[in-house]
Amino acid sequence: xxxxxxxxxxxxxxxxxxxxxxxxxxxxxxxxxxxxxxxxxxxxxxxxxxxxxxxxxxxxxxxxxxxxxxxxxxxxxxxxxxxxxxxxxxxxxxxxxxxxxxxxxxxxxxxxxxxxxxxxxxxxxxxxxxxxxxxxxxxxxxxxxxxxxxxxxxxxxxxxxxxxxxxxxxxxxxxxxxxxxxxxxxxxxxxxxxxxxxxxxxxxxxxxxxxxxxxxxxxxxxxxxxxxxxxxxxxxxxxxxxxxxxxxxxxxxxxxxxxxxxxxxxxxxxxxxxxxxxxxxxxxxxxxxxxxxxxxxxxxxxxxxxxxxxxxxxxxxxxxxxxxxxxxxxxxxxxxxxxxxxxxxxxxxxxxxxxxxxxxxxxxxxxxxxxxxxxxxxxxxxxxxxxxxxxxxxxxxxxxxxxxxxxxxxxxxxxxxxxxxxxxxxxxxxxxxxxxxxxxxxxxxxxxxxxxxxxxxxxxxxxxxxxxxxxxxxxxxxxxxxxxxxxxxxxxxxxxxxxxxxxxxxxxxxxxxxxxxxxxxxxxxxxxxxxxxxxxxxxxxxxxxxxxxxxxxxxxxxxxxxxxxxxxxxxxxxxxxxxxxxxxxxxxxxxxxxxxxxxxxxxxxxxxxxxxxxxxxxxxxxxxxxxxxxxxxx
Amino acid sequence: xxxxxxxxxxxxxxxxxxxxxxxxxxxxxxxxxxxxxxxxxxxxxxxxxxxxxxxxxxxxxxxxxxxxxxxxxxxxxxxxxxxxxxxxxxxxxxxxxxxxxxxxxxxxxxxxxxxxxxxxxxxxxx
Numbered sequence: 238x239x240x241x242x243x244x245x246x247x248x249x250x251x252x253x254x255x256x257x258x259x260x261x262x263x264x265x266x267x268x269x270x271x272x273x274x275x276x277x278x279x280x281x282x283x284x285x286x287x288x289x290x291x292x293x294x295x296x297x298x299x300x301x302x303x304x305x306x307x308x309x310x311x312x313x314x315x316x317x318x319x320x321x322x323x324x325x326x327x328x329x330x331x332x333x334x335x336x337x338x339x340x341x342x343x344x345x346x347x348x349x350x351x352x353x354x355x356x357x358x359x360x361x362x363x364x365x366x367x368x369x370x371x372x373x374x375x376x377x378x379x380x381x382x383x384x385x386x387x388x389x390x391x392x393x394x395x396x397x398x399x400x401x402x403x404x405x406x407x408x409x410x411x412x413x414x415x416x417x418x419x420x421x422x423x424x425x426x427x428x429x430x431x432x433x434x435x436x437x438x439x440x441x442x443x444x445x446x447x448x449x450x451x452x453x454x455x456x457x458x459x460x461x462x463x464x465x466x467x468x469x470x471x472x473x474x475x476x477x478x479x480x481x482x483x484x485x486x487x488x489x490x491x492x493x494x495x496x497x498x499x500x501x502x503x504x505x506x507x508x509x510x511x512x513x514x515x516x517x518x519x520x521x522x523x524x525x526x527x528x529x530x531x532x533x534x535x536x537x538x539x540x541x542x543x544x545x546x547x548x549x550x551x552x553x554x555x556x557x558x559x560x561x562x563x564x565x566x567x568x569x570x571x572x573x574x575x576x577x578x579x580x581x582x583x584x585x586x587x588x589x590x591x592x593x594x595x596x597x598x599x600x601x602x603x604x605x606x607x608x609x610x611x612x613x614x615x616x617x618x619x620x621x622x623x624x625x626x627x628x629x630x631x632x633x634x635x636x637x638x639x640x641x642x643x644x645x646x647x648x649x650x651x652x653x654x655x656x657x658x659x660x661x662x663x664x665x666x667x668x669x670x671x672x673x674x675x676x677x678x679x680x681x682x683x684x685x686x687x688x689x690x691x692x693x694x695x696x697x698x699x700x701x702x703x704x705x706x707x708x709x710x711x712x713x714x715x716x717x718x719x720x721x722x723x724x725x726x727x728x729x730x731x732x733x734x735x736x737x738x739x740x741x742x743x744x745x746x747x748x749x750x751x752x753x754x755x756x757x758x759x760x761x762x763x764x765x766x767x768x769x770x771x772x773x774x775x776x777x778x779x780x781x782x783x784x785x786x787x788x789x790x791x792x793x794x795x796x797x798x799x800x801x802x803x804x805x806x807x808x809x810x811x812x813x814x815x816x817x818x819x820x821x822x823x824x825x826x827x828x829x830x831x832x833x834x835x836x837x838x839x840x841x842x843x844x845x846x847x848x849x850x851x852x853x854x855x856x857x858x859x860x861x862x863x864x865x866x867x868x869x870x871x
Numbered sequence: 872x873x874x875x876x877x878x879x880x881x882x883x884x885x886x887x888x889x890x891x892x893x894x895x896x897x898x899x900x901x902x903x904x905x906x907x908x909x910x911x912x913x914x915x916x917x918x919x920x921x922x923x924x925x926x927x928x929x930x931x932x933x934x935x936x937x938x939x940x941x942x943x944x945x946x947x948x949x950x951x952x953x954x955x956x957x958x959x960x961x962x963x964x965x966x967x968x969x970x971x972x973x974x975x976x977x978x979x980x981x982x983x984x985x986x987x988x989x990x991x992x993x994x995x996x997x
Contacts, residue, residue, distance in 0.1 A: 245894065246894070246895070246898055249890075249891040249892075249894040249895050250891070250895060250983045250984075252887070252891045253888060253891040253892060253895070253983055254980075254982075254983055256885065256887065256888055256891075257888075257979045257980040258979070258980030261980060661890070662887060667885075667887060668887065669886075669887075679884060679886055679907040679908070680886065680907060681886060681890075727886065730890070731886065731887065731889075731890030
């Protein structure tokens with residue numbers, strides 16, 4: 238196992254060491270894993286192209302580290318505990334041995350269906366154990382998984398399938414979420430009608446049961462295909478830098494990017510960060526409430542915990558079903574020790590009242606975590622008081638799909654914590670603050686643009702099929718730096734506070750939405766000429782989506798029009814991107830060069846219209862008044 | 872030395888490293904002052920009057936050798952212990968370090984324990 242830091246003194250020593258000699262430090266961590274062949278060199282990097290390689294020429298299979306190496310010592314220990322949507326249904330436990338056997342059977346099923354090393358397999362599934370099994374089965378045989386969150390629309394799914402030329406889709410029949418039944422397979426059918434030529438096979442896992450159309454020669458049932466498959470499967474030897482997975486994420490412009498992570502570095506960093514941030518001890522039960530459709534689920538439900546021999550929970554449902562006590566009920570039922578969730582969930586549960594957590598015994602909890610966006614002070618206080626009983630540490634983890642693992646965070650109860658601050662960087666992570674002109678801001682008590690100035694093992698290697706985009710988005714803003722897109726403050730003690738995006742990206746319930754992406758979707762409506770989307774403060778979601786829309790002709794029924802816009806966005810991207818507010822306008826404030834002044838739109842959307850700044854330089858200054866007036870009736 | 876806290880000035884252009892070094896020194900009972908560059912180091916040295924200065928060499932602007940030289944020109948720093956902590960590791964670098972008035976020359980990557988032992992001994996025995 239990788240090093241687990243136990244004291245603040247050890248943290249600072251380790252940090253200094255990891256910065257003074259990163260290669261020695263990471264080699265020491267990497268040595269604790271099972272490698273088929275050791276690496277010849279720890280690191281090669283340059284941030285210009287960019288080109289980053291860790292553990293060069295090392296050979297391994299990540300599933301041998303997640304599963305095989307634990308069989309002897311913890312074969313009968315629970316690896317995954319799965320809690321179903323409906324609390325009256327039985328939960329399931331997979332021991333490390335059982336999980337190993339299921340992953341091998343699934344891997345053999347994939348092979349029998351023509352999947353080989355390097356093929357891309359798309360997952361479109363709810364939070365069922367088969368999702369974790371399928372993902373690991375891909376990794377077992379060197380296939381590249383691309384998990385698409387099962388709340389995305391058919392169009393969004395089709396875009397992602399096409400971008401990665403996936404050969405197979407693995408999905409469920411239906412998804413049970415709260416008291417809703419979502420027809421997952423139907424969405425896949427619809428997506429595959431959109432020119433997804435690369436797909437040869439669809440494997441359908443029977444989750445809830447129910448009537449379903451199966452396309453001949455394309456659609457196959459999981460339970461039939463896996464029948465009789467052997468419970469062992471030799472793991473394919475992978476190079477450290479072979480692709481492990483693609484995960485799509487939104488950016489400020491255009492279509493989503495397929496962030497690529499590779500085997501060796503990702504393995505080392507997710508386990509190291511998991512063990513240190515959550516201070517996991519043998520016998521603990523760890524629960525991350527995220528969906529595997531996001532990076533948090535990849536790194537901290539599946540890989541990080543399993544690499545560390547932990548017991549990790551998977552939850553199918555939602556925090557408010559059958560009632561707002563569900564999370565706390567599960568914590569009591571499974572004696573959860575580390576609990577990792579999103580501020581948006583905390584805010585939603587906080588709004589339901591303190592009496593919910595009070596009904597349950599939460600004494601097993603040791604560490605509370607937060608992810609997705611910086612947790613606001615009110616939610617932090619509620620989490621600390623009502624869940625943490627004023628004594629538990631809250632690790633407010635800052636990281637991104639691109640970083641692969643947690644970058645800035647408290648470590649259990651070891652390092653200092655302060656509400657609204659992510660805290661100190663993890664060992665090996667070298668954050669810095671930059672001015673817009675590209676100068677590093679050195680002192681403390683300073684604000685700037687957050688960059689990372691040295692590679693870490695789990696950083697993204699490219700964006701799938703478009704390396705130039707990776708360079709442009711992350712490595713071109715500042716020389717020799719990875720640019721995070723976030724602004725941050727460093728306080729006098731060196732702790733970092735994330736201030737928020739500095740580009741046109743909105744964070745809705747912890748999920749990144751590019752404004753351009755939402756605008757493109759809105760513009761699909763036949764009566765829309767142009768639109769502009771901005772974020773505004775939202776009590777539960779953190780940020781809500783506010784859309785300004787110019788129409789072709791007058792709208793007779795406003796509420797019907799708004800519903801149509803929401804439907805279009807749901808169809809193009811998914812319900813998560815639905816605008817909360819729509820304002821019909823006759824024009825948008827633009828500079829003389831034609832650029833939309835989002836700053837003004839953001840202020841109006843936030844209800845902060847007192848000081849809009851100088852608008853006289855606009856191409857159309859009169860429009861501001863109209864927009865201000867119109868906003869009152871939205 | 873009893874009663875009074877021993878004073879140490881840490882000079883490095885890497886803020887995250889300074890945070891770590893500061894913690895380690897405070898934990899060993901030092902009173903710490905920090906500087907991010909050569910100019911700041913000189914000003915802090917005058918104002919803070921440390922017994923030991925841990926000095927990075929490669930910094931933008933005035934480098935660590937220059938800082939040491941200027942400190943040694945000032946008789947009030949005659950007893951100051953200067954520890955270079957630097958990635959410049961050649962023999963000629965070391966010679967420069969000692970001729971500019973360094974007492975100890977440690978090269979990065981350094982071993983934390985080694986640094987802490989060196990500092991403790993300096994503080995204890997001079």
